[in-house]
Amino acid sequence: xxxxxxxxxxxxxxxxxxxxxxxxxxxxxxxxxxxxxxxxxxxxxxxxxxxxxxxxxxxxxxxxxx
Numbered sequence: 001x002x003x004x005x006x007x008x009x010x011x012x013x014x015x016x017x018x019x020x021x022x023x024x025x026x027x028x029x030x031x032x033x034x035x036x037x038x039x040x041x042x043x044x045x046x047x048x049x050x051x052x053x054x055x056x057x058x059x060x061x062x063x064x065x066x
Contacts, residue, residue, distance in 0.1 A: 006012040019026045045051065054062040
């Protein structure tokens with residue numbers, strides 16, 4: 001068994017082509033391992049403009065406390 005986590009459609013295409021070239025049978029799972037409510041919440045937060053992004057190299061400066 002092999003589980004791959006491609007980051008893009010291009011990577012997925014390469015993996016499919018590789019498996020096909022070697023006659024390796026594979027299937028693509030359409031089901032996400034993440035709770036759909038959690039995913040929607042994260043997507044909503046990403047679109048929000050009412051948030052503060054923090055630079056891990058400068059935590060205090062990122063929130064204006066330096």
